[in-house]
Amino acid sequence: MARVTLKGNPVNTNGELPEKGTTAPDFKLTNTDLSEVTLSELKGRKIILNIFPSIDTSTCATSVRKFNEKAASLDNAVVLCISKDLPFAHKRFCGAEGIENVMSLSDFRNTDFARRYGVQLEDGPLAGLNARAVVVIDENGTVVHSELVSEIVDEPDYDAALIS
Structure with a gap:
């Protein structure tokens, strides 16, 4: 279990982020068109997981905007912005x-x-929601960077994620 804060108040997560050098756990997530996306489908590309509580909060929205801007220049990489929000909320925001x-x-x-x-x-x-975190997975499915943001209302370290 890891501990972060929300506006200075301690909050616990259910565990620890995958460590650098380990194989990233597979997952199945729902896209805005309600199709499913798995990690194994994306293998062969660098994958940046931008994980956050809700698209409808200012810091989460900022992280999606910033990763969107920075992702435009990435080769053979994809940024996945992940929250428990319904796919309809993601689609509305992105549109x-x-x-x-x-x-x-x-x-x-x-x-x-x-x-x-x-x-x-x-x-x-x-x-029940997700903590703010970034996990970077290389083309072979190995974790090369992970950051659990210690204060939920703070932004992640974009540069550290992008140069991993």
């Missing part, structure tokens, strides 16, 4: 914001993603 360079995905249907990646918030006002 309104002109977000086209990332995949917005929901783990509302297959909740094992948050448990496998150790990001499920176990207590506090956001219990």
Whole structure:
């Protein structure tokens, strides 16, 4: 179990992020068109997981915008923006914001993603949602970078994720 804070108040996650050098756990997430996306389908590309509580909060929205901007220049890489929001909320946000360079995905249907990646918030006002984290997976499915953002309202380290 890891501990983060929400506006200074301690909150626990269900586990730890996958460690650098380990094989990333497979997952099944729901795309905005309600199709399913798995990690194994994306193998052969660098994958950046931008994990957050809700697209309808300012920090989460900012992270999607920034990764969208930065993803436009990435070769053989994909950024997955993941929350428990319904796919309809992801689609609405991305359409309104002109977000086209990332995949917005929901783990509302297959909740094992948050448990496998150790990001499920176990207590506090956001219990059941995802903590803010970034995990980078190389073309072979190996974790090359992970960051659990210690304060949920803070943004992740974009540069560290992108140079991994």
